[in-house]
Amino acid sequence: MKLSILILAIMFTSMSSFSQDQVVEEQNELAEKEHVETSQASQNFAQRWWNASRNKVTRIYDEGKNDFYLTLYAYHDRFTYTPEKLKELNEGAYGFGFGRSILNEKGNSEMLFAMTHLDSHSDLQVNVGYAWVKNFNFIGNSKLGVGYAAGLVSRSDFANRIPIPFVLPMGTIDLGNGTVNLILIPKLNDGINNGNVLFIFAKFSWDRKKEVTF
Known part of the structure; x- marks a missing residue:
């Protein structure tokens, strides 16, 4: 009986640890994904701003x-x-x-x-x-x-x-x-x-x- 309880305790502890690790891993993956999306959004904004500014300067110089x-x-x-x-x-x-x-x-x-x-x-x-x-x-x-x-x-x-x-x-x-x-x-x-x-x-x-x- 004691052995069975010990085995169950070990299994429960392992499952809890695995569950916590899985949650942490999922949180890390979500944070990394959000970081990547934020970086991409910043890069896209900077690229759009640069392209718009370059086009504006080119137009003023060429047509002004x-x-x-x-x-x-x-x-x-x-x-x-x-x-x-x-x-x-x-x-x-x-x-x-x-x-x-x-x-x-x-x-x-x-x-x-x-x-x-x-x-x-x-x-x-x-x-x-x-x-x-x-x-x-x-x-x-x-x-x-x-x-x-x-x-x-x-x-x-x-x-x-x-x-x-x-x-x-x-x-x-x-x-x-x-x-x-x-x-x-x-x-x-x-x-x-x-x-x-x-x-x-x-x-x-x-x-x-x-x-x-x-």
């Missing part, structure tokens, strides 16, 4: 108008900067650049740009990137736009001129072949003498297949 940029001014908020600091800063953001732009199927503007100009310390700054602007009819053929600019910037006072990414709000006043563009560099903390700068530049566009008109 030529753009010439004339950088004009960098206004520093008088409520953010002290009078002493303003005397040290350069607001004449003189420079130039080139790019291409297109009106997409929704009537919004997209552009690729590269420009160089004097920064607030009178050193050269380089910007390259992409901009998207939603247009609204204003007066006659003129339009107002609001959107964003994103890209890379290289400055003497940031990371030893190593390009760093940026995403900034952007506004436009479109007068036809000429556009006034405004990019806001906002203030990100409660300190003084930083941020709240309005960068202003003009854009002149022409069809590559037609005579240049400004």
Whole structure:
């Protein structure tokens, strides 16, 4: 009798252990499957994003108008900067650049740009990137736009001129072949003498297949 009970106990323990091992194995397989599916979903999203971005850049470059940029001014908020600091800063953001732009199927503007100009310390700054602007009819053929600019910037006072990414709000006043563009560099903390700068530049566009008109 005792031997039978011992055998039954051993069998029950073995079955319980096997059942637990099976449950753990199934949980591990499920977790691995979910991990694989998540990785595949992430890869698919990244691939779709890359393909869409590449197609967008290719379309703007192939079909867009030529753009010439004339950088004009960098206004520093008088409520953010002290009078002493303003005397040290350069607001004449003189420079130039080139790019291409297109009106997409929704009537919004997209552009690729590269420009160089004097920064607030009178050193050269380089910007390259992409901009998207939603247009609204204003007066006659003129339009107002609001959107964003994103890209890379290289400055003497940031990371030893190593390009760093940026995403900034952007506004436009479109007068036809000429556009006034405004990019806001906002203030990100409660300190003084930083941020709240309005960068202003003009854009002149022409069809590559037609005579240049400004």
